[in-house]
Amino acid sequence: MNVATLTIPEIRKALLAKACSAEELCREALAFAETENPSTHAYLHLSPERALDGARRVDARIAAGEDPGALAGVPVAVKDVIVTKGLRTTCASRMLENFVPPYDATAVERLEAAGGLIIGKTNCDEFAMGSSNENSAFGPVRNPVALDRVPGGSSGGSAAVVAQGTAVVSLGSDTGGSIRQPASFCGVVGITPTYGRVSRYGLVAFASSLDHIGPFARTVEDAATLLRVTAGRDERDATSALAPVDDYPAAMAADVRGMKVGLPKEYFAGLASETGDLIAKAVDQLKELGCDIVDISLPHTDYAIATYYIICTAEASSNLARYDGARYTFRSPNSGTLEGMYRNTRGEGFGAECKRRIMLGTYVLSAGYYDAYYRKAQKVRNLITQDFLRAYEQVDAIVAPVSPFPAFKLGEKMSDPLEMYLSDIYTITGSLAGIPCMSVPAGRTSDGLPVGMQILTKHFDEAGMLRLARAYERATS
């Protein structure tokens, strides 16, 4: 078996047919990750003991004739902002370089209970803040498709391991596009589920009204399987939704004939370039599959970035206040007084992008500015969400690009933070509305760079979104 291209059903079949043991497969996957990782730096650290323990439990279940679980023996990578008990979780920050969490995130607990094997923690932008993975305190990730280019961010490592074949599936987190954009840049499937669909218990908080956990995979079916395992109500996250979880892999088998698909004109105006051509081609394909293509408008799109960077920085400044030198491993050596400990720990522990966002967030929440910025942004967020709700009275799904351009070169956009923020235009709107959205590979540019098509549906209609993605994938592969 070639570990670099395995899928979940292939692993299941091999294990149940006793063609190999989970332990053998796990050893092979770990060895492959060890050899391949230096070229991309997608993993921050591997976790062979934990993975092999899990593999032996899967083998024991199979030997006992029990169902080994939906992810039995599947090597899974986890973004290093999601806590793993006893396994270092750094958020790619100096601040948490030596932090060993005392508990597991709910998503981690669930995927391991289903037989999934955590083989390592993936690199990302520091505290998930960035669009290129260049903000990691431990060095950037390189895109496995083109090593001189970024994998996207902030879940760059989680996208890269799946593209590189050093994991079968992975978990990332998305606050303004941090799953979809790297999925698009690396040519894999990435899903941002409905806000509240997957518990965030154990996801290190960045912007709580926007944070999501979601899967990456090489196929729509594998992503749907990981989503199904991790989704559902969790008492420990009060924002997790009670809505029942659909059987996504089963639901997506159906036909898409007659499905109404909206193209928001605001997302296509000014989208010249090969990205635009590839998305247009993908839309033609959907037409051939029998979808009704409808032109729609999401009139407040142009205000999304301003809205997002007020809300996310305000919430980040509050969430990151806890890193003060008292509780979380790092304390500045210059901590003679309590105030000095706070100030210097934070000044030395956080990287430039975290500081920028803490500063901006503190400013917009400070006395006299709250109404002008934060409250104003929350109101515009409502307008952006209403745009979507109105559109879904007319269409079943919306299709758009993920990013205005494919993966860019390392260093290319680091000097201008505002320009980097502006590149998130197509993903931020869905995040603000809290609707499910995903990136599905839609071909490559003449330079061989992957481009993703974004599919967005209404709250809790992951099944409809996956059905369209699966139909497109089937038609194009």
Added chain:
Amino acid sequence: MKLTEEQVRYVADLANLALSPEETTHFADELSQILTYVDKLNELDTANVEPMAQVLFDVEDTATMRADEAGQTLPVEVALANAPLSGAGHFKVPLVIEK
């Protein structure tokens, strides 16, 4: 919106964040640019719009109150395991009040 270096220092104080003089100069410039950009929200009249503090889906999907029952919590020594400095079951910080 133009932010002065003095304002940057004030915000850094609120955030308990030590900044170098270079960082202060740099942030005055960068944050001014970003704040000028976000001013575009003022083009919209939002007088009659409700602020959206939560993602808007049906309330019954998120009946968020759980029963108020005592559950398992982390043992003290586990909770303190990541502390840079601890002792006698507490996080230790620099002296605040003289004896």
